Amino acid sequence: MSAFDSxxxxxxxxxxxxxxxxxxxxxxxxxxxxxxRLLDPQHGERILDLGCGDGVLSVDLAxxxxxxxxxxxxxxxxxxxxxxxIEAHVMDAHALTFxxxxxxxxxxxxxxxxxxxxxxxxxxxxxxxxxxxxxAEMGGHGNVVAITSALQAALCSNGHAVPAFPWHFPxxxxxxxxxxxxxxxxxxIEMQARPTALPTGMRGWLRTFxxxxxxxxxxxxxxxxxxxAVALLEPTQCDARGQWTADYVRLRFDARLRTV
Ligand code: BEZ
Numbered sequence: 001m002s003a004f005d006s007x008x009x010x011x012x013x014x015x016x017x018x019x020x021x022x023x024x025x026x027x028x029x030x031x032x033x034x035x036x037r038l039l040d041p042q043h044g045e046r047i048l049d050l051g052c053g054d055g056v057l058s059v060d061l062a063x064x065x066x067x068x069x070x071x072x073x074x075x076x077x078x079x080x081x082x083x084x085x086i087e088a089h090v091m092d093a094h095a096l097t098f099x100x101x102x103x104x105x106x107x108x109x110x111x112x113x114x115x116x117x118x119x120x121x122x123x124x125x126x127x128x129x130x131x132x133x134x135x136a137e138m139g140g141h142g143n144v145v146a147i148t149s150a151l152q153a154a155l156c157s158n159g160h161a162v163p164a165f166p167w168h169f170p171x172x173x174x175x176x177x178x179x180x181x182x183x184x185x186x187x188x189i190e191m192q193a194r195p196t197a198l199p200t201g202m203r204g205w206l207r208t209f210x211x212x213x214x215x216x217x218x219x220x221x222x223x224x225x226x227x228x229a230v231a232l233l234e235p236t237q238c239d240a241r242g243q244w245t246a247d248y249v250r251l252r253f254d255a256r257l258r259t260v
Contacts, residue, residue, distance in 0.1 A: 021080075041065075043065030048101075048105045050120075051093060052081050094119040094123070105132070105136075185255065185258055188253060201238075
């Protein structure tokens with residue numbers, strides 16, 4: 001049993017702001033193109049977009065003629081997906097309510113928020129028709145280690161406690177083993193470093209994603225921690241032209257639910 005077998009509530013400590021998300025994290029659905037191609041959605045298929053966020057990538061998938069259902073733990077982001085015309089539901093991915101309904105389950109940049117990986121994979125297996133595919137990309141082992149180390153160091157140097165790590169960034173072996181244990185055949189799984197340019201810089205990334213590290217701090221304390229983290233990150237994550245990069249590592253896989 002690993003620490004991830006029991007999970008904290010979804011998105012613990014994370015507040016989503018649909019406007020900031022669209023601006024600071026607009027690159028997330030754009031970079032989801034590779035995993036969307038791996039999914040290869042077909043006309044008429046029923047596909048579950050797990051952690052659909054504001055539905056930008058769900059809309060792209062729907063262009064194939066597949067029927068997309070989105071689920072996300074954030075009511076704000078589900079509202080955004082619905083505004084784009086996607087059928088979307090607020091749902092905890094650890095307690096999916098679907099049974100043998102989908103030809104495929106797809107997920108981009110969301111599974112690492114779901115710390116109870118086994119509960120999530122079990123729900124995905126239940127949601128799929130026999131032979132259905134689970135195609136996803138998530139943060140892998142070592143993802144954003146520079147950013148999280150800087151945040152942890154900034155919290156410590158300002159005399160604050162370091163909260164429990166909010167994300168699950170597994171190795172390929174770890175996730176493949178879990179998939180197999182839940183009845184999947186793993187056709188492909190790969191870990192890849194993908195340094196990612198940040199359109200609104202490190203401050204934009206931290207504005208949208210760092211809140212799990214900052215719960216319980218007042219506005220002044222938060223600002224100090226952010227300033228110190230940005231100063232620590234500048235030598236390695238910002239180039240001479242002022243372009244900031246996040247040290248993303250992606251874990252991408254294509255798994256099929258066994259028929260027997
Ligand atoms: C990611 O997509 O890798 C990620 C995004 C926000 C927080 C942590 C990781």
